[in-house]
Amino acid sequence: MTASRDAVGPMIASWDDAGTLPVRPPGTLDDHDVVVTGQGRYWECGDSDTHLMLGWFAGPETLLRYPDDREQWATVIREPGTGAREVTQEPLSEDDLRQLRDDTDEYLAEYGIPPVPPGFRWFQRVPPDGTGRDVLAAFVRAQGELPPRLDPAVAAAHIRAAVQALYGLPVTPPPPIQPSAENPRRPARRFAVETRAVELLTGPAGAIPILSTRDLDRSLAFYGRLGFRGEQLPGYAVLTQEDTELHISGTSRHSPTGCLLRVDDAAARWEQLRDEPTLGTLEDDVPGMLTFVLLDPDGNHLRFVSGPHPAGSTRP
Numbered sequence: 001m002t003a004s005r006d007a008v009g010p011m012i013a014s015w016d017d018a019g020t021l022p023v024r025p026p027g028t029l030d031d032h033d034v035v036v037t038g039q040g041r042y043w044e045c046g047d048s049d050t051h052l053m054l055g056w057f058a059g060p061e062t063l064l065r066y067p068d069d070r071e072q073w074a075t076v077i078r079e080p081g082t083g084a085r086e087v088t089q090e091p092l093s094e095d096d097l098r099q100l101r102d103d104t105d106e107y108l109a110e111y112g113i114p115p116v117p118p119g120f121r122w123f124q125r126v127p128p129d130g131t132g133r134d135v136l137a138a139f140v141r142a143q144g145e146l147p148p149r150l151d152p153a154v155a156a157a158h159i160r161a162a163v164q165a166l167y168g169l170p171v172t173p174p175p176p177i178q179p180s181a182e183n184p185r186r187p188a189r190r191f192a193v194e195t196r197a198v199e200l201l202t203g204p205a206g207a208i209p210i211l212s213t214r215d216l217d218r219s220l221a222f223y224g225r226l227g228f229r230g231e232q233l234p235g236y237a238v239l240t241q242e243d244t245e246l247h248i249s250g251t252s253r254h255s256p257t258g259c260l261l262r263v264d265d266a267a268a269r270w271e272q273l274r275d276e277p278t279l280g281t282l283e284d285d286v287p288g289m290l291t292f293v294l295l296d297p298d299g300n301h302l303r304f305v306s307g308p309h310p311a312g313s314t315r316p
Contacts, residue, residue: 015056015117021066025121030277031132035123039064043132046122048281049107054135055124056113057160058167062125072097110152127166133274138166140267140282150177150287203262203307208245210258210303216250223248258293258301266290266306 021042025035034041042064045055055063072092092100105115116122127134142162146155157174164171213219216237223239228246230239235250247260263269270282270292278295291305 042123045124208260
């Protein structure tokens with residue numbers, strides 16, 4: 001069974017249906033922070049594509065926006081060859097910001113959600129005595145019941161039902177999940193790449209170093225001379241030499257180094273780490289794989305990843 005966008009139920013017709021936050025919000029907010037107004041308590045749901053999806057599904061009565069006049073920054077780590085690491089903050093370029101918006105809009109489009117107007121911060125009213133993390137927890141629980149490679153229209157219906165239940169709204173019954181309800185809009189080539197990515201990136205528990213490069217082909221040639229062989233994904237490579245595994249990530253900017261941490265259950269680990277201030281969003285952009293990023297005190301990226309959820313275990 002394949003569901004259309006109608007299966008999701010009524011949605012706000014436009015992002016412009018959202019009202020304006022009546023107070024100026026702080027420059028930086030975490031998932032557990034709230035902005036108190038006469039209309040209620042709000043968390044910032046515009047920091048990621050997943051958060052924006054939840055705001056859209058909750059509807060205009062819970063969604064507000066505020067003009068974003070902040071300068072966007074990125075952590076940049078350099079090693080100039082003197083043995084000392086330089087960690088700086090640099091503003092994102094217009095190309096960087098455009099790429100971030102395009103990535104967000106592409107993700108939302110898979111769930112039948114229109115592009116987000118640029119230039120705004122987005123805020124969602126939280127349930128009484130709750131925070132944004134309660135909204136995210138409802139999403140994680142709903143996500144944990146869904147199989148990989150599900151048609152986003154069907155997944156959206158189940159996620160929206162969870163959001164409606166959280167807010168005490170009438171729940172639009174989602175369609176039943178059938179074995180054939182895979183995403184019909186995911187091209188065969190992309191599906192093959194994502195399937196191979198799950199095979200390469202998930203596996204037995206362990207830590208794999210991730211090195212950044214601004215020229216992936218040059219790095220592959222260098223490590224090939226060192227005896228490494230492997231497989232290349234778009235913008236990423238998985239190399240091995242005997243029992244040693246090394247990952248390389250291509251980027252157009254100076255980026256911090258990182259580490260891939262294979263775990264049994266990324267959702268459960270995300271819940272355990274939810275009080276860490278540098279914890280990123282739990283993501284399922286690649287069907288069959290859950291992942292999130294945690295920054296260490298030096299800005300290094302720790303990417304936790306797990307494959308399909310183990311049978312018989314419980315998600316948060």
